[in-house]
Amino acid sequence: MAGNGGFASKSVARHVTRGVIGFGAxxxxxxxxxxxxxxxxxxxxxxxxxLRGCPVCWVLGMIETVSMGRLQRECVDGACQLRSH
Structure with missing residues (x-):
């Protein structure tokens, strides 16, 4: 999830703009x-x-965009968890 993969946008402002236009329309x-x-x-x-075809995906993308770079997945001995950085 870290980085600009999945549903995330390059910036929060861009993602919010897409949301305002999408949900507004x-x-x-x-x-x-x-x-x-x-x-x-x-x-x-x-x-x-x-909204790129999916309002729920927009919400998930907003979460990814806001948390980008702050959450890291860490796997040790087959157990994975998210850690804040």
């Missing part, structure tokens, strides 16, 4: 239904694109 898609009808649902794919 998804919420707007449904909130604007009474005003624009089914056309507002066109915002949903924009939101999913910003």
């Amino acid at each position: 998804i919420v707007a898609a449904f909130a604007l239904l009474p005003v624009f009808g089914l056309w507002s649902l066109a915002l949903a794919p924009v939101g999913l694109l910003a």
